Amino acid sequence: MKPLLSLDAVSKRFGTSPSLAARLAGLLGERRPPSAVQAVTDVNLSIEAGEVVGLVGESGCGKSTLARLAAGLHAPSRGRVLQDGRDRAGMSAAERRTAALAVQMIFQDATAALNPRLRVLDIVGEAPVTHGLVPARDRRAYVAEQLARVSLGPDAMARYPHQFSGGQRARIGIARALAVKPRMLVCDESVAALDVSIQAQVLNLFLELRRDLGLTYLFVSHDLGVVEHIASRVAVMYLGRLVEVAPAETLFAQPAHPYTISLLAQTPKLVPGKRRFQALPGEPPSPLAPPPGCPFHPRCPAAIAVCRTELPLPRPVGAAHTVACHRDRGAFG
């Protein structure tokens, strides 16, 4: 069977538009290379139906861009995004619409994602009616059903987003995504802004929906605890590239990339007892000027000469476990 979604050597570049001064200088004959951010570079990732893939990384690593590529909100600059084995770029307009409905995105900031001037009835009910999934006369009942699935009562329909708490707004965002009967949800930091007790409620809801509707997830988060809890497979991203992909048990028990190892070591754990916090030196480099060789080498405790010049390509190190690193796990423990 073909994977539900497959990213094939996908890259995404964003050009930075030149400033007024730079444009004037250009008119006067000054030649400068155009600056561009390489947000995502050569990513290969397949997601099978029913899988929950976690995507972790720090700010600026390109994980949100990758999520948007997966959800079809960005078109790749290079590479292909295949849905059920078919390239999205080669689809007809009608096919593309059906394909887009199947993969829905849930955003971090539910307040920004919901139109403040629409009532919940319209927010949740607009898309299914427009796309002909539900006749307009059945809209109310259909929206009530979607809201019930996220534990909101039908009285919510008449209200505006600002009349809800953060956790309830997150639920409305989920109900809106579910209303078009998607097969896959792309969640971009969807629980990051919520308090711990509310976050637990929403995570439980995701697990429940997966069980009841057989949904597939791409779950983007900077929080390793959340990903460890929910994901069956995890991809770790650094500076636009996937540096490690492994089943969740393997990744958390035997991480192989030095970056994954230090991320795991530095995540605060709910285990009492004073720890000496050991810090990884430096900060992620700017994607405007990525370092040569392995993007992680300036901060890597295990870097050797070859890391400074040659880009490590992903290679298999175990069952469904790939790592982009020149060194063997045993070489640096």
Add this chain to the structure above:
Amino acid sequence: MTAPVLALENLSVGFRAGGREHVAVDRVSLTVNRGEVLGLVGESGSGKSVTGLALMGLIEAPGRVSGGRILFEGRDIAGLPEAELRPLRGKRMAMIFQDPMTTLNPVLRVETQVVEAIRAHERVGAAAARARAREALVKVGIPAPDERLRAYPHQLSGGMRQRIAIAIALLHAPALLIADEPTTALDVTIQAQILAEAQALCAEMGTALIWITHDLAVVAGLADRLCVMYAGRIVEGGPVADVIEAPLHPYTAGLIGSAPSRNARGVPLTQIPGMVPSLVDRPPGCAFAPRCPAATPDCAAPPPTALAEPSRFALCRHPLQPARFT
């Protein structure tokens, strides 16, 4: 035993709105000793940040400290006039905030701001102050300090800005540092760096540290003692290991159960139903009762203090461990 650096006795803070005073911080008592790290944990709206601001005398109208005492180095500083607070703030006690961009002045170079903080409390020449500023940046692990001193805040990364805020806070080796979620907006690797710096520097100077956070995991490895706040009150306090391993209050137990990392993969998390009550309509009696699995009709009355050991307490009628009531 020496006197604690800070002792709060029944501190209350209220905000006036619509002709009523709403209580944001309700009879909070706690102590912090020299060199000790106290974790103050709570969700949004629990009153943890307002407690921090009240300690620094930073509550502005329509809010006010409506009751209790703030004993700092043995002296009650609640309601001290501005002129008497100024020599303390930034020198004996300092605070760092979640967003360093709001602490730092965006139109002044880093150097100007650090030098200003030095000379606000000490008579030193410009050159000597500059040298101290440089040294302060080195201490918090900032590479290329000369370059950073010349920079404006917007030219620095979030982690770098937070280090500068810490460098400024620790300039005069204060007796007390209040850290209000300083790592919440930072990435994991940068958070670990900031935790490492703050931990090492406070230990070196004997500075007492109050670390305010919503993230129990952050303080689990950092603090000596924990206080858990809910709806304006400290509902549980005690040594970190005891609170996390054997919580007394059902709310603390719920918080721990909600943490994904403590739970088996894919198994539903313990969930606390409902949400934090709003400041304007808190339930009478125990504010947690409407969400509490152990609540009984008695919980409509103010909760008693349950003591497990002298240093372990919870505001609860139905503590989860054997305890006696006072």
